[in-house]
Amino acid sequence: MEQHIEPFKVKxxxxxxxxxxxxxxxxxxxxxxNLFKLRAEEVYIDLLTDSGTSAxxxxxxxxLMLGDESYAGSRNYFHFEETIRDITGFAHVIPCHQGRVAExxxxxxxxxxxxxIPNNSHFDTTRANVEYHAGEARDLLxxxxxxPGTPAPFKGNMDLASLAQLLDEAGPARVPxxxxxxxxxxxxxxxxxxxxxxxxxxxxxxxxxPLFFDACRFAENAYFIKTxxxxxxxxxxxxxxxxxxxxxxGCTMSAKKDGLVNMGGFLATNDGDLAEKIRGLLIxxxxxxxxxxxxxxxxxxxARGLREVLDFHYLxxxxxxxxxxxxxxxxxxxxIIRPAGGHAVFINxxxxxxxxxxxxxPGQSLxxxxxxxSGVRGVEIGTFMFGGEDPATGAPRQAxxxxxxxxxxxxxxxxxxxxxxxxxxxxxxxxREALQGMRIVKEPPFLRHFSSTLxxxxxxxxxxxxxxxx
Ligand SMILES: *Cc1c(COP(=O)(O)O)cnc(C)c1O
Numbered sequence: 001m002e003q004h005i006e007p008f009k010v011k012x013x014x015x016x017x018x019x020x021x022x023x024x025x026x027x028x029x030x031x032x033x034n035l036f037k038l039r040a041e042e043v044y045i046d047l048l049t050d051s052g053t054s055a056x057x058x059x060x061x062x063x064l065m066l067g068d069e070s071y072a073g074s075r076n077y078f079h080f081e082e083t084i085r086d087i088t089g090f091a092h093v094i095p096c097h098q099g100r101v102a103e104x105x106x107x108x109x110x111x112x113x114x115x116x117i118p119n120n121s122h123f124d125t126t127r128a129n130v131e132y133h134a135g136e137a138r139d140l141l142x143x144x145x146x147x148p149g150t151p152a153p154f155k156g157n158m159d160l161a162s163l164a165q166l167l168d169e170a171g172p173a174r175v176p177x178x179x180x181x182x183x184x185x186x187x188x189x190x191x192x193x194x195x196x197x198x199x200x201x202x203x204x205x206x207x208x209x210p211l212f213f214d215a216c217r218f219a220e221n222a223y224f225i226k227t228x229x230x231x232x233x234x235x236x237x238x239x240x241x242x243x244x245x246x247x248x249x250g251c252t253m254s255a256k257k258d259g260l261v262n263m264g265g266f267l268a269t270n271d272g273d274l275a276e277k278i279r280g281l282l283i284x285x286x287x288x289x290x291x292x293x294x295x296x297x298x299x300x301x302x303a304r305g306l307r308e309v310l311d312f313h314y315l316x317x318x319x320x321x322x323x324x325x326x327x328x329x330x331x332x333x334x335x336i337i338r339p340a341g342g343h344a345v346f347i348n349x350x351x352x353x354x355x356x357x358x359x360x361x362p363g364q365s366l367x368x369x370x371x372x373x374s375g376v377r378g379v380e381i382g383t384f385m386f387g388g389e390d391p392a393t394g395a396p397r398q399a400x401x402x403x404x405x406x407x408x409x410x411x412x413x414x415x416x417x418x419x420x421x422x423x424x425x426x427x428x429x430x431x432r433e434a435l436q437g438m439r440i441v442k443e444p445p446f447l448r449h450f451s452s453t454l455x456x457x458x459x460x461x462x463x464x465x466x467x468x469x470x
Contacts, residue, residue, distance in 0.1 A: 189341020
């Protein structure tokens, strides 16, 4: 992997301090071995998420000072609307404070009980919003996307044959809308090809069914199309994004990703009737349609961020930074999902720690030990997150894969930081046989990964000190 140099220089710095290993051990014990319960100051390199963690540019910070905080008709709203219209081609632009609100507004409006929403892979908030409105969230990911070991260029693609079959069987009466998540977050940030988008669009439109994008990482997806799909090498990211959006009828978006801001989102569509209904709900839930739960200054920062994210050199560094961490790990033998997606590296904890069975949470053990040894915070995406009791049978459930995700914030960490992360993992890989499984001591009824407390299976937590001390 070719290394790309940072296409920015630093103007403002935020100090980070590495506390000692002893202090980290005390912190993680206090947090019940749950990384969500640490104080952020106790983390050295925070790879928990790429959502809302971007560094803004000088232009975005300057834009904040131009915030027009009028209740109605703020000039920043018009800049925001004009920018999104220009990038997506969608006529109606509705601001809201996060992506999940856009999802809630959409499904409150178009989804009736018992209807099905197909998607390549639903992100967890999207699935939750579909299910909350008594719909069925159906994932139709292509076969390559389900195979962690084998590289393929577009592992986020929709399975076209399954989609066609579903649409024929269920028809427009039961499928009010089809979604494609670009890039496919739950599937590892893997991209969707233009050919696949075009084919999904044709399948939908032949049957009169609208297509929406969950567009959080549309620019990263466009970069993959430019660099991997025949015929796009000479097109700009803006041209590719514009073609992608031309096949859809609307999108939901969390601006906390490719909007390069810390908070915000929107829904955009060509359907005027839908937009009117959604604006009615927006006033109830978020605020007047020209601010939708955001300050005027936030709208300005999003408008500027959406332009900056289209810069090829920014994306080349961004996607390259993720890819080079993945290469460093792969070269050292660490099992990861390949190729890396646009925003994160996924470590296959099941293969990293084959001696720990899934019910002893190998991903959580890996993530906790990585924190103790290095101060790097990732997140388990496996049986700790998705397990628990089967609601029907009461039997313990197991995730399809035991993963640890290292999500890379945008424009935040340097190449030295990333090298440190790579070395920390290679170091831990060398000591992997000493790592112990974990068990949950106390768990809440829902979303247990956020608040459970845990311990190591042997000698209640002291094992890491004894076995993985450097
Ligand atoms: C983050 C995300 C969302 C939800 O957005 P929030 O701003 O966190 O509410 C929806 N879909 C995808 C693919 C995401 O990555």
